[in-house]
Amino acid sequence: MDPLVADAPTLQSSVVTLDVLHSGVIWGWYVTMNMWAKSIGTGVLLVGVAMMQRYGQSRAFYRRWMPLVGLAFIGLTLLFTVLDLHQMFRFWHMFVWPHTTSAINIGAWLLSAYSGLLTLMVFAWWKDKDALFDRLLVPTVVLAFFATIYTAALMGQANAREVWSMPTETAQMLLAATLSGSSVFLLLGSPSKEESISLGWVLSLSAAVALLIFLGEVVFAPQKSEEAEYVVHTLISGRIGLLFASGLTLGFVIPATLGFLSAKADRPIALRLAAVSALVGLWMVKHAWLIAPQLLPLS
Amino acid sequence: MRLGFLVDLGNCMGCKACEVACKSENDVPVNSWRLRVKYVDSGLYPEVKRSFTPMRCNHCENAPCERVCPVSALHYLPNGIVNIDKDRCIGCAACMMACPYGAIYMDPESNTADKCTYCAHRVEGGLEPACVVACPTEANIFGDLDEPASKISQYIASHRDVRVRKPEKGTKPKHFYTNGGSTHLEPLASKREEGLSLFNRIGTLDKVGGE
Numbered sequence: 001m002d003p004l005v006a007d008a009p010t011l012q013s014s015v016v017t018l019d020v021l022h023s024g025v026i027w028g029w030y031v032t033m034n035m036w037a038k039s040i041g042t043g044v045l046l047v048g049v050a051m052m053q054r055y056g057q058s059r060a061f062y063r064r065w066m067p068l069v070g071l072a073f074i075g076l077t078l079l080f081t082v083l084d085l086h087q088m089f090r091f092w093h094m095f096v097w098p099h100t101t102s103a104i105n106i107g108a109w110l111l112s113a114y115s116g117l118l119t120l121m122v123f124a125w126w127k128d129k130d131a132l133f134d135r136l137l138v139p140t141v142v143l144a145f146f147a148t149i150y151t152a153a154l155m156g157q158a159n160a161r162e163v164w165s166m167p168t169e170t171a172q173m174l175l176a177a178t179l180s181g182s183s184v185f186l187l188l189g190s191p192s193k194e195e196s197i198s199l200g201w202v203l204s205l206s207a208a209v210a211l212l213i214f215l216g217e218v219v220f221a222p223q224k225s226e227e228a229e230y231v232v233h234t235l236i237s238g239r240i241g242l243l244f245a246s247g248l249t250l251g252f253v254i255p256a257t258l259g260f261l262s263a264k265a266d267r268p269i270a271l272r273l274a275a276v277s278a279l280v281g282l283w284m285v286k287h288a289w290l291i292a293p294q295l296l297p298l299s
Numbered sequence: 300m301r302l303g304f305l306v307d308l309g310n311c312m313g314c315k316a317c318e319v320a321c322k323s324e325n326d327v328p329v330n331s332w333r334l335r336v337k338y339v340d341s342g343l344y345p346e347v348k349r350s351f352t353p354m355r356c357n358h359c360e361n362a363p364c365e366r367v368c369p370v371s372a373l374h375y376l377p378n379g380i381v382n383i384d385k386d387r388c389i390g391c392a393a394c395m396m397a398c399p400y401g402a403i404y405m406d407p408e409s410n411t412a413d414k415c416t417y418c419a420h421r422v423e424g425g426l427e428p429a430c431v432v433a434c435p436t437e438a439n440i441f442g443d444l445d446e447p448a449s450k451i452s453q454y455i456a457s458h459r460d461v462r463v464r465k466p467e468k469g470t471k472p473k474h475f476y477t478n479g480g481s482t483h484l485e486p487l488a489s490k491r492e493e494g495l496s497l498f499n500r501i502g503t504l505d506k507v508g509g510e
Contacts, residue, residue: 014482014489017349017497018338021330023404024503026392086390086410086508093370093389104393105369158396159363159468225467226487297486298401299337299354299464 025294030084032287034077035151036180039173039282041073042114043181045144046174047202049137051185051195058191063133065188067121070144074115081111103154110150114143148177161293163231168213175213176282179206179255183275193266200271204259207278211252214285227296235292244288251281301360301379301473302417303444305451305461306353309478310438313338313351320433321355324418330504331404333415334430338498339482339489352483353430353439356381356402356415357464357472364394364403364414372412379444379473380419385411390508399468407509417441444473451475 048066052059082088094108117140124133152173155164182202190196219236223229235244258274261267313336321327321334334355342348358381365373365381372388375381388411395403395412406413418428426432431439442451455461455475463472464484481488493502 014339014341015496016337016489016491016501017340018336018499019491019501020332020335021500021502021504022401023395023507026395026405026507084391086392086405087388088390090387090389093387097370097387099369099371101366102369102393104367104391108369154367154393157363157367158393159470160399160401161396230487294396297491298399299486 022297025291027084027290027294029287030080032283032290033080034084035176035286035290036279036283037073037076037080038111038147038151039176039180039286040184040279041070041077042144042148043177043179044069044073044184045118045141045181046148046177047181047185047199049141051198054198055192055195058195061191063125063130065185067118067125069184069188071115071118071122074111074118074147078111078115081108103150103157107147107150107154110143110147114140114147117143144177145174149173158293160298161231161296162225162228163218163235163293164289166217168217172210172213175206175210176286178202179210179251179278179282182206183255183278186271186275189268196266196268196271197263200259200262200274203271203274203278204256204263207252207256207259211248211256214248214252231293231296234295235288238292239295240288240291243284244292247281247284247286247288249281250277251283251285252278254278254281300377300446301444302422303358303379303442303451303473303475304355304417305440305454305475305477306479307438307440307454307477308350308352308483310436311336311351311353312436312438313349314435316433316435317353317430317439320429321415324421324429325416327413328406328408331406331413333404333413340497341482341489350479350482352476352479354400354402355430355474356398356417357400357470357474358415358417360471360473361469363397363399363468363470367393367397369393376419378422380417380422381414382416382419383411383413385409385413388412392507399465399470400472405508407506410508 044066048062052062082091085091094105098105117136121133121136149170152169155169158164182199186199190199218232223232234240255274255278258270262270315336318334318336325333327333334353337352339350362381370387370389372384373381373394390410403412403414421428428441431441440451440454442449444452446452458477461475461477462484463475476484491501
């Protein structure tokens with residue numbers, strides 16, 4: 001057969017023969033660090049407060065680590081947020097010319113207020129002012145909740161990146177926070193065997209539900225547009241398929257498995273391994289999720 | 300007043316005069332483009348065809364870039380132009396994430412977002428955008444969509460194949476095309492193979508923005 005005819009399907013398809021260079025990946029690992037650190041910074045509050053309510057005898061442990069870890073990682077979040085700006089010394093414009101339809105602007109206010117309350121909590125812990133600490137708990141948890149989910153609103157506003165706008169993005173943000181929060185407390189060494197088992201449950205359930213959502217939405221379900229299909233292909237079997245699959249395995253499969261295996265007995269080493277795996281895998285999943293839609297040609 | 304653009308793709312011959320005029324008028328830096336013309340080749344020899352598509356900001360009525368901008372650097376002008384205040388922009392690139400048309404770039408010299416403004420400074424002085432003036436075939440048609448007697452309104456009224464890019468995004472673009480098809484307007488309708496192509500290197504920038 002004439003080679004030209006044999007190649008006909010390829011030759012007949014349209015090919016871009018002259019174009020400018022596209023921007024490619026604009027939001028890189030700084031933004032991944034932002035999302036990952038924020039999951040930890042808010043997750044320790046969300047999980048820590050629940051643990052404090054359930055295990056009153058360990059209040060001192062959570063009073064100490066919740067604000068300290070929370071403030072450190074929210075500080076990291078803010079640091080990477082500012083570093084990612086191409087005009088980082090104009091960060092203050094956010095507060096002087098706030099545009100309230102923008103999830104970024106709302107997020108800046110939320111994170112600023114949240115870090116302010118965390119600073120007060122650190123002060124209350126340091127000075128043994130338990131009454132002040134307890135008064136700060138409710139508003140701080142409320143801010144932690146909204147600081148966790150605002151990123152889903154921001155992703156939803158990224159009209160060009162359809163996959164970021166999936167309806168379960170808010171749930172994924174919350175699950176990432178509970179996964180990270182429980183992992184941090186497991187790594188810090190929870191005060192009792194019961195608490196360790198409870199944290200293992202939180203970790204494994206968060207990992208399992210997050211994995212199921214990813215499988216259902218990204219792997220099993222057909223996408224609603226050609227653009228989304230392109231991005232999902234990139235994510236699953238394309239250029240960053242290995243990163244995404246590794247992230248899912250480390251972030252969700254291994255922690256869920258180790259967590260469930262440790263559900264009846266306290267296996268501190270297995271749970272710590274699960275915690276490390278979860279934190280590493282979460283970073284990889286977040287990064288793959290961030291990068292894939294940016295590889296889509298928009299024009 | 301709602302200023303809009305229409306490109307008659309049947310008239311465009313890919314000369315890139317509009318690109319050059321835009322670059323010159325707006326001092327657009329190297330490797331950055333407010334307006335570009337994309338070439339797409341299709342068919343099987345000898346039945347081959349090359350199509351040309353000028354692309355610029357769509358100045359959407361429901362602009363996602365304006366909505367996501369945290370400091371209102373992107374804003375609507377009373378005449379419908381989506382303008383940008385580079386002195387206010389913080390360079391967060393959220394607008395680049397939001398624009399479904401890839402029409403916004405990070406200026407490597409100012410480190411702020413930038414894009415086509417329909418030459419707002421010229422329009423204010425009663426002039427037409429530089430690309431319209433430069434087009435030798437009058438493929439670029441610019442005017443007030445609210446004025447029934449304007450050339451653009453009459454062109455839209457007299458053509459039955461007027462399209463916008465990605466209408467499903469709900470952005471209500473004020474930039475129209477006629478005499479075009481999927482190959483012109485849909486990025487996934489043609490292969491974009493990275494590497495050296497017939498005329499230049501197809502690919503992505505090594506770096507977004509400047510130092």
